[in-house]
Amino acid sequence: MTHNQPTPDMPRCIVMHAQDNVAIIANDGGLPAGTLLPNGITLVDAIPQGHKVALADLREGDAIRRYGVTIAFAAQDLPRGSWINERVTRMPASPALDNLPKATIQAPPMPAITDRYFEGFRNPDGSVGTRNILAITTTVQCVSGVVAHAVARIRRELLPRYPNVDDVVSLEHIYGCGVAIDAPDAIIPIRTVRNIARNPNFGGATMVVSLGCEKLQPERLMPAGSIAIASQSPDVVVLQDDAHVGFESMIASIMATAEKHLAILDKRRREPCPLSDLVVGVQCGGSDAFSGVTANPAVGYATDLLVSAGATVIFSENTEVRDGVAQLTARCATPEVADALIAELDWYDRYLQRGSADRSANTTPGNKKGGLSNIVEKAMGSIIKSGTRTIAGVIPPGERAHTRGLLFGATPASDFICGTLQLAAGMNMHVFTTGRGTPYGLAEVPVIKVATRTNLARRWFDLMDLDAGRIATGEASIQQVGEELFELIIAIASGRKRACAEKLKLHNSLALFNPAPVT
Amino acid sequence: MTHNQPTPDMPRCIVMHAQDNVAIIANDGGLPAGTLLPNGITLVDAIPQGHKVALADLREGDAIRRYGVTIAFAAQDLPRGSWINERVTRMPASPALDNLPKATIQAPPMPAITDRYFEGFRNPDGSVGTRNILAITTTVQCVSGVVAHAVARIRRELLPRYPNVDDVVSLEHIYGCGVAIDAPDAIIPIRTVRNIARNPNFGGATMVVSLGCEKLQPERLMPAGSIAIASQSPDVVVLQDDAHVGFESMIASIMATAEKHLAILDKRRREPCPLSDLVVGVQCGGSDAFSGVTANPAVGYATDLLVSAGATVIFSENTEVRDGVAQLTARCATPEVADALIAELDWYDRYLQRGSADRSANTTPGNKKGGLSNIVEKAMGSIIKSGTRTIAGVIPPGERAHTRGLLFGATPASDFICGTLQLAAGMNMHVFTTGRGTPYGLAEVPVIKVATRTNLARRWFDLMDLDAGRIATGEASIQQVGEELFELIIAIASGRKRACAEKLKLHNSLALFNPAPVT
């Protein structure tokens, strides 16, 4: 990547790759027509910040290259200096899923990091929590109103007596009886709810509130052994239990069980853990053209550091890797890993087709306003989060990670569905980049938000944890911001710092991925 | 319906129709093998409460009749006195959707009710609210965490200054960018969110919180004129607005707009309204064999009274009417209404097929434990809620009701999805029957819960509003409980009484029906 000097009002543009024939306008507020860029090009049109300028004369049908790949074709003649946007371009066809390169390239060598630790809560199953939270999961939405009351009372009346426990959260979800539980795809939401309950931050002490008559019976949600608390099955409070007389008796039951679990959790203590116990879910949302220039490359740099330290990093978002599938299959550790990745994307293609949709449904008006012409360009900027290391495995939606290293978690790109599936995969830290801005937060794990632009980081000073916009202005390099992010992940994982969303207690709801019909 | 004397421990069974060859055991705890029933039959098996006994010797393949219709076929020879359950029966095929009778039967005559009123909040668009609530709707899940904080502060700091306003609610939903917004079926969740914002209880003063970059832009969610507050478009707070510096400024914006709306709502006063301004959504959930014997027939009786008074009653739950479709198409006002009903059920059949499911996915373990052998039997007991009046119209999922009278609202049977769609249809009162028991409640409209069994009504004394179990014991008739429910609806609609879920503030989340894929 090349860019000009960091003088605030000097015209600035960013080229990502030597073969590119477009660059990104970096200046706040964009640049007017007639502006002379330092590379000698004069703008034909006014171009907004983050949008693309043609670096060469393009004829109709010419390939438009960014990140060294074809992101679109010119739909008309476009002289150099023109504004390149979705209205003057055509999207390439989706790459076929057969004949892809599999495990053909080796990651560039990188020294292993062996001397870094974080302070975490080690669990009986070997996983490590970054927070110490009592989770109450539910088998069906019917019980949510009662659980919400119980959680408020536990927080007020019990939590102060267990100072080592950070919080109590209800794992509320919409799943329940209104689902075709035996439909082939229903396994996805069921295993998601199950595996979220096993998230390392809950210390194996998740309790269950059940109604009693629901389809998703507690034994089906949590078969014996799915959570090991001193070899017991998880505690279940059944609201329809004959012993419950009136609302208060239900609250009393939940609180009594909760207190038992709080006592267990309160004994947990942080201890030094190798970085290989980190499971970091990365995603992007509310993206703009800077996402792929500043924040996502910095995340990619941190991903490489984490993987070199033995940590697990999960990148996701099916529609945002679909157009770059060949890069990913080539980077897989084995042909089998590549096949698993292809199988997930193929299943997802067919899922979209069944609903008469395709990958182009991913881009939002905000993406386009932010300069992303189409899903291909968005994908190239999204994949960068995965860094350069070998892809060690693939996690089907709702499954838990079984290997360490860099993993592809197959999920929709929806921020909340992706986050929910990464929670199920076992993430104990979440990194989220945003260009347009979102006040995203989860009650279950710390969410570090990285802004793609300095302007956003300044305005949302108490909502953004890190300003990657300094990469565009030249104040910092990708390496510097990537190293800052690496250090921030360690500090927040260790409980020495809290993320913005934690301080403000901003919590988005869980959003299950349910490809099965509801009844 | 015939039943025996109400002596507590005397064996009791209930026959619904003269042609039936099964009856329901009514006694708490069921009856042991060898029990002599008053009709001279001796039980061959022990039979649990709510379960069926054979009244005649049945041969393999014989039709099993309840409600005067075939609910199943005997899978083996079953001597009279046998326990009839799903293990010894086969389900009939789903009735075809062609050659159905359309508008062929006239409702039995019934006097119009013209002298009853309730006290409601009349809105500029002619609709009438039963509560006076400030609603904050959202275009995308991203904003929910911020809105939740704002709602807590509005409730604490502003609401006490506007004593005529009952509450402030966030219309939080999972919809947002992670959807194929242009997929054919995406219109369903979008119009659902839009029409919920127009619910009569919000007085046309719903405000919108938007992120800024979402697919579902405020103009798309709420086109100009969709809510008429003194001819303005709805007020929109956009979190990404450049004017917002930090989290507190977002909260301040939402609160300032909310205060304007609270001032408008605070001027609303209840006035006498004819019952034709009531829009009552009825549904059942957590059903048992008594649902179709006690609570649902009582609801059917109240439905008839309401419709005779010109009110709108919406019954729903596609999979629970599918097997009784011929009864319903025959009861439609015109062949066009029948065709609309058939079109909705046909669309839903195909929706289930796409996901490799069918109507049998509806029944739960709790239903079966409660004595319901299959979806056909459940359907017959569910349809009774619709009473006997002519079906005046059909509401597609997410649409608002445009006619008065008895309407079929095409929805999944899931309690939360059905309730959410009935909110969109414009219901201002909700009636919910339950046999197994559910602590269901909505923040948006009062929910009256009717218990099918006295035992449940007693144990859940502060969660159940009405005990229809008295019909099974002989303490009350269907007519008596139906009339009590009619009076309770009027009293709660008028604000003279509050439903149990309102007193306890039990609120289930909205659950959107989204048949489109997520991306």
Ligand SMILES: [Ca+2]
């Ligand atoms: Ca993304």
Ligand SMILES: [Ca+2]
């Ligand atoms: Ca995302």
Ligand SMILES: [Ca+2]
């Ligand atoms: Ca039902």
Ligand SMILES: [Ca+2]
């Ligand atoms: Ca229902």
Ligand SMILES: [Ca+2]
């Ligand atoms: Ca919620």
